[in-house]
Amino acid sequence: MKIAGNRVSYTLDSTLESVNRAEQTAEGMAAKAGFSEDDRHRIAMAVREAAVNAVLHGNAYDPSKKVRVSFENTGEALVITIADEGPGLCEEDVPNPLAPENLLKQSGRGIFLIRSFMDEVQFRTLAPGTEIRLIKLVPGNSGAHTEEAK
C-alpha cells in the first residue's frame, strides 16, 4: 500500500479477498470524505462491482496478473481508479441489462450499477488491460469537478 497526501493505492492479487479489500477501503474513504450512509454504500458497491470485473472478467483470477487500485480525495470529489491486465473491455459491447430481452439474464448488471451509483465513470484502454475511473462529488462541492473532467 502507498499513501501520498490524500491518495491511497494498492497493487492486489486477482482474488475475491482483493475485491473485499477494495470495497472496505472505499467505504472508509467515503466516510472520511463526509458522504452520507446511503452514498457510502453506493460508492462501496460501485467499487466492489468494478473490482469484481477486474478480477473475474479482466484478469480471470490469473495469479500472475495484478489489479491496481487507487483512491484519492481531491477535496471536490472522491476519485477511484481500478485497472486490470486483462484482454480489454469494449464498453459499447456490454448489453443494456434493462432491455426486456436481458432483464432475466443472470449477469451483466455490474457496469450499469456502477454508472447508477457514481457521478462520472470513465474507461481507458491499457496495454494490456482496462482502467475504470469512478468519480463521486463530495457533498457541497457539486459542479466544479464535473466541468473539469469533461
Next chain:
Amino acid sequence: MTMKSSTRQVDGVTVVDLSGRITLGEGSVVLRDTVRDLISKGDKRILLNLGDVTYIDSSGIGELVSAFTTVRNQGGELKLLKLTKKVHDLLQITKLYTVFDVRDDEAQAISSFKK
C-alpha cells in the same frame, strides 16, 4: 458477515430464511445450492425471506434471477419476502422489482401461493 440459510415448511410453502451478504463467492453459492436442493426434493413453492440480508451485489441479484427462472421453469413459484431498503432500491433500479412477487407479510405471502 457471510450468508446463512435455513429452511422451514409453512402450509406447503418452503420458507428460506437468509441472512448476511449475497455476493460473488460464498453467499451466491449458498443461495444457488439451497434452491437446487429444494427443487431436487420437489419443493417448488419457495419464499425467500430477505429480511436479514444486509447486502446484495450484482452477482447476488443474478442468483435471485436465476433461482426465479429455474423454479418457474419447473412449474413452481418463487417469491421474495421482507426486502431491506437497500435491496428494495437495487431491485427498483434494475427493473426487477416488478418481475418478482415481493411481499412484506409472511402469512399473506404464504397464502398467495397457488394451492
